Amino acid sequence: MANYEDSTPGVHIEEITPAGPIAGVGAGAAALIGTAAKALPDAALGRPVAVTSWTAYTASFDGYQQNLQLPHAVRGFFGNGGTLAQVVPVKDMTGLDTALDQLTRVPDVSMVCLPGVVDVAAQKKVIDHCVAMGNRFAILDGAQDQTPLKADGALQTQRGSLISSDGAFAALYWPWILISDPTASGGASAMVTVPPSGHVAGVMARSDSLRGVHKAPANEPVRGALDLAYALNDTEHGKLNQGGVNAIRRFPGRPPLVWGARTLSDETAWRHVNVRRLVSYIEASLLQGLRWAVFEPNNTALWKGLERSITEFLTRIWQAGALFGRTAAEAFYVKIDEELNPAAVRDLGQIVVEIGVAPTRPAEHVVVRLGLWAGGAGITEG
Known part of the structure; x- marks a missing residue:
């Protein structure tokens, strides 16, 4: 606050910058x-390089080379959005x-892919990384079978x-996809089988941009995919879906589509990809958007400021269709009071905020009840 001892008595206006x-x-x-494909010095290995096309x-890395899956995955990522x-x-x-x-030092990552690697030990390391970071999701390739x-x-x-x-922080996609072989000479129409993870990451990025992270990244075309390495029937697909394997399917008159949105979680609450990614998105947004509160006086004024900021953010999330409820009060709650923040907690320099959200879940099964109707009498198939 400014010193007004030498000023004329009266009302003084100060501008403040609100949160x-x-x-x-x-x-x-x-x-x-x-x-x-490019031979890189040891110092460059393991170091992330940002590319936008x-x-x-x-x-930075040259193009295609036989038996290398990374170039196909990168091309599929950008080709899908x-x-x-x-x-x-x-x-x-x-x-x-x-x-x-090295990826722990790069903040702007939300998905992690290991194209073509189906070794469980390696895939578990990627999942552990995503769990530790809290705001990342592993997109994994299923083994060819x-x-x-x-x-x-x-x-x-x-x-x-x-x-x-x-x-809950990972999803498995299968089968592998067939794309036009970019190395074929003389304009030949040869195809090559590649893992789907890079393409699926692009599908997720596209869905996030067009609909939002709350939309399940499924019923979406896989651009560049001409065919599939295995044609699932409905019975096989149903069993794979129940087991947490997300299928890529072909239906009459349609290109290959991502047709599953299950995580690899054994907990029902975290069964769906969009639920896990939405919660991670909310957590990361709050982490970034509430840094203004650090080192502020821990009093009721700060509590009210935090409550207003979080409520406004979650209201926008609800209005976008990401949370379930006819009203904002049904979709989420924000609690910050003396019950959560007694003197013992405040003395530790801590402030506790409790948030509850009701995310929307995808309509995996659309049930149509069809019956015969004749002049007011109805017959329904059971």
């Missing part, structure tokens, strides 16, 4: 870890730990090893 509204963080940036990728990728080159999976450690329901087959063995409470 601004909480802005939602970006949710469409992906990290893609893999081996690049396929041209930018080739400038992705705008920012952190590409992390590694020589092989022995460099995964270094790559993940011509017997997807066989209990001891490659896909089911992989799936069973990944299902856990931490699996």
Whole structure:
């Protein structure tokens, strides 16, 4: 406050800068870890490089090379609507730990892919990274398998090893997709089989941009995919979906579509991809948008300011259709009071805010009840 001792007595006006509204963080940036075509010095391995287009990728890492999945994944990411990728080159999976450690230092990442790697140990490391960061989601490739329901087959063995409470931060996509072979000479129409994770990350980025992170990234076309390595029928798909494997399907007259939105969680509350990603989005947005409150006097004025900021942000989330409820009060609550913040808590320099949200969940099963109607009499099929 200014010193008014030498001023004329009267009313004095001071301008203050209020806490601004909480802005939602970006949710469409992906990290893609893999081996690049260009021979890189050891110092460059494991270090993320931000690229915003396929041209930018080739400038840093060259293009395609036989048996390398990273270039196809990056091209599929941008081709499906992705705008920012952190590409992390590694020589092989022995460099995964270094790559993940370096990614902890890059804040603008919300998805992590390990294109073409179906080793469970490596995939679990990516899931652990996402859990530790709290605001990231692992997009994993299912193992190639011509017997997807066989209990001891490659896909089911992989799936069973990944299902856990931490699996809420990950999703498994299958089967692999067929794209036009970019290395084919003479304009040949050859196709090559590639893992879907990079393309799916682009689909998620596109869905986030067009609809919002609360929209399940499913019933969305996989751009660039011409066919699938395995054509699922409805029975197989139903069992895979129940087990937490997200299918890519082809329906008459449609291109290949992402047709699943399940996580690898064994907890019902975290079953759906959009629920986990929405909560992570809210948490990351609050973390970034409430930094103004750090070191402010811990009193009721601060509590009211926090309550107003959080309520305004969550109201916008509800109005966008991300939270379920006819009113904002039904969709979320914000609690900050002396019950949560007694003197013992305040003496530790802490302030506790309790928030509850009711996220919307995808309509996986649309049930149509069809009956015969004849002049007022109805017959319904059970």
